Every structure is written in structure tokens, then in C-alpha cells.
Amino acid sequence: MAEHHTKQAAAPAEGKGAHLSAVPSDAERAGQAHFDEIIAKDSRIEPRDWMPEGYRKTLTRQISQHAHSEIIGMQPEANWITRAPSLKRKAILMAKVQDEAGHGLYLYSAAETLGTPRDELNDQLLSGRAKYSSIFNYPARTWADMGAIGWLVDGAAIANQVPLCRASYGPYGRAMVRVCKEESFHQRQGFEILLELANGSDQQKQMAQDAVDRFYEPSLMMFGPPDGDSPNSQQSMAWNIKRFTNDDLRQRFVGMIVEQVKVLGLTLPDPELRFDEESGQWIHKELNWDEFKAVISGNGPCNVQRLARRREAHENGAWVREAAAAYAAQQAEKVA
């Protein structure tokens, strides 16, 4: 299987070489024509199909970033597993964080079909070369954050990911179908946590409001920069990877949470928030994109902590993985 992947990865590199010499080979021209036809038909590209190098790179980056986000995203929630205030909540939270590990695994598998092995993707994460969703660099300070993360962060993730179920790259789209089903469950459990708190004691209600206040703006920023400032979006849309612009998705999300926050009996920390009938758009406050950039580039409250924890787990597990590999080699030798 791994060998197979390597071969796939090698093929486009040859193509690229041909491109540099400015004379595309016949195979490359035929591949491009086939690719263009599939995209024009709005159909699926599969791992063995020829694809432009840029398409492969974009997808590898996007899918692996998504996988990293699932893995790093386990940490803020794992922070409350041991302190969950009821056994039922503890069970639900454990199941949720475990699902995220599962999402990470199938996304890494989807990324591997593009030719980059999981170990290499993991190295990119641990060395800080790869990005992941910046929202996970905010701390989960209270139990109510388990609610706000579920409702707002997973809610924004769903709005982002539902259209990805129809992404032109087959393995990604199929992985997203399963991920979205589970995310939908996650969002509901987050909402239930907040609902319970909002109907609880004054202290609990305050805890819930405080968590919503802290996660509102970062969750809106999860859709990425405004369309005018998102250079890669257009190409991704042309390739049928992305189906809606960042701003479109943000609009949908705001429309959704505006209604849901009423059920909670809480408020969104945005005095400017209103629906503009004329443009048919939600107007929300100016988001702090300087903070967004700072967090993405490593200055968020928990960037260092999150990566250090991942590295520590990886390094502490090295002897275990070595032992498993040695055992597997012994078994293979016995069979041979």
C-alpha cells in the first residue's frame, strides 16, 4: 500500500519536470484534459486519476491541516475529562474527544492517498511547519467552554465541512460525510451543556455567558479572512474543493447561531449584529484579524503548550512504537 502511494506521488513530479521544460508530455496533456472534464462535469477525482500538482498540494495541505486540527483540538476538551461535573457528561465528553481522534485518523488516511505518508504529515505538525485551526490555541478555562466549543466551534466546523462532503476529491468528500455526522452530534452535546448551565444557578449561567463571549469572535474567524483577503479561495472554488466563499459560510453560521442563542437565553457579544434586509446579509462587528494573524503565526495563548503536549506524547511513545515495530518484524520473519 505504502509503495503504491509513493508511485502515485512520483508520477506528478515527472509531470512537473516536463512542465519546467515547457513541453507537456502527451500523457500530461491527456491527464489534464481528463481532469478538466471531470471538474467541468462536477464529478469526482479519485486517487489514481491524473491531477495537477497544485491540486494535489492544495488538498494535501488542506486535508492534513484538518487532520492536525482534530488532533490538537482534542487537548482543550481533554482538559475537562477528568473534572467533568457528572458521570454522564464525562462519558459524553470522552466519546466526543475519542471521535476527534477517529476523525484525525481518517483524514490522515485521505491525505495519504495523495502520496504523503502520515509520519511526514506528523513531522510537519510537530516541527511547527504545518498549521491547524487557530481556535484550538485558546484555552478551555471553564466547564462551560465544553459547551461553547461544541456549539460554536463544532457548529462553525459543520458549516465549513458540510459543503466539503461534495468536494471534488473523492476520499476527502467521503471522509467528510462521516465526520459531519459525528460533528453534528458534538454540536448538540455542546448546546445541551450550555442549555443546562443557562437554566442553572446564577453562577452557572454566568459561566455559560462568559464562555459564549470568549468563543464568539474566534469561532467567526474560523471561516478564514474576508473574501477580498483570501487569495487561495478562488482557485479552490474553481477546482470544486470549496463550494462557498468564507464570507458566505460565515453568513450562514451567524444566521444559525442568532436563532439558537435565543433558545439558550444567552446573548452574543456583538452590539452591532443585525440583519440587513436590503443586502440580505448579517452585519456583525469588525473581527479582530490582527489577533487572528497573531494566533495563526504562533502567538496565541496556548500555541506553545499545544505543540509541546503533542511532541511530548510522540516522544514518550517512541519506545512503544519501536517495540511494536520490532515485534512486527519478528512475526514477519517467523512467517517467512
Added chain:
Amino acid sequence: MSSSNTHITEGIEDDFASFGDVTASATRVTPGNALRPEDIAVAGEGPASDAVAEYALQLGDDALILAQRLSWWISRAPEIEEDVALGNIALDQLGHARSFLIYAGKRLGKTEDELAYWREEEEFRSAHLVEQPNGDFAVTIVRQLLVAVYQNLLYTELTKSSDQTIAAVCAKAVKEVDYHRDHAIQWTLRLGRGTEESARRMRVALADLWPYVGELFADEQLHDDVGDAGVHPSTLRSAWDEEISAVLADAGLEVPQVPDAMSRGRHGEHSEHLGYLLAEMQVLARKHPGATW
């Protein structure tokens, strides 16, 4: 090569509609028809005697403390696959704990959460073995091996318990514990046979945990009092020894020759570790007396 589904964006609006419905229940869904903790809370009688309630508490506390220990690994395991596996095992143990505690609580007049969050350390009935810190992965695996083989034998016997609820909980639990046992055995073989370093760590873990094995098999007055509802644990020891010796032999490891530690967890005399574990587990619930979550 590509699938023939042209226009894959058709119906995308329906997709949005079907996800993100936060008003549907997230928690009242359970796979299959297995006995859930919530079912025990609403249906059937409580334990017939105080002794049976105490016995259920003991079973529940072992599972609860082990679940709490194992859950720490989620996001810290050597491989993401192990985050999933250890998380799964922790979740199973927590499910068993909830069932036993809910059942015990029906006689004691307490909810599962009152029992988990509001008892004092000396009111817990867990064995010292499950209280032991996670240590490195070898310690966790050895603890898993020792406990899972014990629980597998115990729950198998308890499926014949004269107490129908205990029998039903164990009938479900034994299938899950059988997987925990297999997981621990597979890792014991890999770590025992893998590298010099992994074998060394396994030997250390075995020697450090073995002293707490004896407590699991010590007969108490309680076992006489519960009669056919329970099992005298001493009757499980030889089967346990046999299975553990065979696994360790396969793994190239030896049964440690170390004496039992004096452990009286069943009487509320716990290891020093339990206090910290409970402090962490109970802190939030205790900050908000009377709150629901």
C-alpha cells in the same frame, strides 16, 4: 476511474438543513439494545440487602477509578490509535461504573453522581491496584492486563449472580472486558518481546504492580453476606494465575516473586494516590452544591 455522479452539489441545501440541528437530543441515543445505566435508574428494584448494595459499590468503584485513570491518556497516547483504544476502554469502564453505582444508589438513596462526587475518600471501596498512577505506557498496560483478566473472570461468574441486575450488567460488561483483556495481552506480547527497553519497562511495571494483586482475590465477610449474588474472589485466583502466567511466558516475561502489600481499599483505607484523583474528579461538582449539569 471517477464515479459517474455528475453534479455532486445537487441537494447541498438539504445537507445544511440536516446537520446542525442542535435541538435534537445528543444524549438519549444509544447503539443497540444493550442495558444502559439510565435504564437501571428507572426500572426494577434496588439491591435486596445492604450487603449487595455494598458489593455493587465495590464493583462500581473499581471501574470508576480505573476509568478516571485511563481517561488521562486521551490525547497523550503513543499513537492516535491508542488514544482511541484507551479512550474506548475508559468509556466502557465508566459505563460499568455508572450501572453499578446507580444500582447501589437505589438502596442507599443516592444518585450515581452523589456517590461519585460527594463521598469522602474513606467511603470509596476501590482496590489499590486501580488507584495506581498511569506511569509510563508499560505500567498502564500491565495494570490493564492484571485488572482485565480479573474482571473477565469475575464478570463471567457474575452473569450467574442471583441478583438479576448484577447478572445483566455483567452480561454486557463481560463482552467489553474481553476486548480489554485482548488489548492488554496484545500489548504485553509486543512490549515483552519488542525491544530490550520495552521488556525492561515491562519488568519494572510488573514488579511495581504485583504487590496489589492479592487484594483483588481476598475473601471478606461481605462475600459471605451477599451469598449467590456475588463470588468469593479467592475462587478465581488459580484461573487468573494460569492465564497471566501463560501470557507472561508468551511475552518472555516472568511472574514477579514479590510479596503482597497490605491493602485494605475495600475497607476505605486507600493508597496515597486516591486523594489526588478524587480531588481532581470532584472539584467542579463540589464547587456547585445542588447544581445539575
